[in-house]
Amino acid sequence: MELLQLHYFLAVARSEHVTEAARKLHVTQSSLSKTIQRLEEDLGVLLFDRIGRKLQLNEFGRTFLRRAERALFELEQGKQELSDLSSPDHGALELGVTSASVLPDILRKYRIKRPNIQFHVQMLTTQEMVTLLERGEVDYCLSSPPVERDEIECQIVFIDPILVAVPLGHRLADRSSVSLSELKDEWFVGLKVGYGTRDLMDPVCRSVGFVPHYVYEGDEPARLVNLVEAEIGIAFIPSTARNDRAQIKYLQVETHEVVRKIALLWHKSRYISPAAQDFREIVVEYFEGLSKEAQRYNENPC
Template sequence: MELLQLQYFVAVARLEHVTEAAQSLHVTQSSLSKTIQRLEEDLGVPLFDRIGRRLRLNEFGTRFLHRAERALFELEQGKQELRDLSGPEHGTLELAVTTASTLPNILREFRKKRPHIQFHVQMLTTQEMVTLLHRGEVDFCLSSPPIRGDDIECEIVFVDPILVAVPEGHRLANRSSVSLAELKDEGFVGVKKGYGTRDLVDALCQSVGFEPIYVYEGDEPARLSSLVEADIGIAFIPSTARNSRESIKYLQVENRELVREIALLWHKSRYISRAAMEFRDIVTEYFQSLS
């Protein structure tokens, strides 16, 4: 059994499509198919059920995928550890976030301490983040809501009140607080379903008898303030994402504990480099300063 066979098998197993897997691996379909066939011959069992151009993992394949991913994961951790030992001042920090409002300040502080360390950040839905976490493909995640699992470490770093943002001139702009029931006829701007804050506020609104009406749904939380300012709709915005513009007013929610928990997450078995440990310290210190 060869390492290349395992890498090709995992790619095909995740995509369940030879053409797409070949494109992702930058190899020909025929080469990929032959490699998978040789692996199945080595193992003595088929790993996929063939349905036209698509493949479906069978029971043998499902069980073997778990083992193959663990093997490749451990090899990758070994490579990362050696890279860290041989060049601790260089490398790339892999990050994923469902909440990005605090990230610029955190990354600025990190860059001051580690100017030669690169970072790669992905803005993801909660489910997308769970997938990367379980695979151990990111160093850290900043997530709201927190995610817990047997292979995931979860540290709550901040409890962030969620406010109602309205444009200047809005009927509620002179108020300091508002009940959720008073918002049932409003038009909202927000992120798409699948992001933690959206799912949280939708559930809370439903608990008091209404479904929020969204006139805009996107995947860029930072855009919401501009939309509120333009009087497109009102928004639920965490306190850490408040904009200092004078034309936006922020109201507290009455009689409800409307908060989001921000958590730092990492895979229990992923090798944590010295740079990654410094990043974790910076995150903790930053949120302590907000508290």
């Protein structure tokens, strides 16, 4: 069995389509098909059921996939550890987020401490984030909601109140708080299903007797502030994403304690480099500072 066979097997298993997998691997379809066939011959079983042009993992394939992912995961961790030993001041950090509102401040602090470390950030749905975490393809994820999995470490770093954002000309703009039931006839702008705040607030609204009417559903949280300001609709906005420079009024929710928990996640078996450890320390310190600021505000709201 060859390492190349495992890489090709994973690509086909994840896409379940030879053409797509070959394109991602930058190889020909015939070469990919022959490699998979040799792997099946080596193992003595078929790993896929052929359905037209698609390949679907069968019972043997699903069993082997778990082992193959674990083997390649360990090899990748060894490669990363050797890289850190040979070049401790260089490297890369892979990050996933379900909300990017606090990320600029965190990355700014991190770049000051680790100027030679490259980082790559992906905006993900909760399910996409879980998939990458379980595969060990990211160092850390900042997630709301938290994720509970056997192989994933979950550290709650902040309790973030959800606010109601309305434009300054709105009927509620002279208020400091509002009950959810008062919003039942409003038009909303929000994120798509699968993102934390949307998945948190929809059930809460249903519990008081209405389903929010969304006139806009997107995957860019920062855009919601512009849409509210343009009077397209109102929005549920986490306190960490509020923009006090915008022509928007933020209202507290009276009748329900609606908060999102922000968690830092990482794979329990993934190698944590010194650079990655520094990132975790910066995240924890950043949110500790936010918590102290929120506490001071609550004690002295004026």
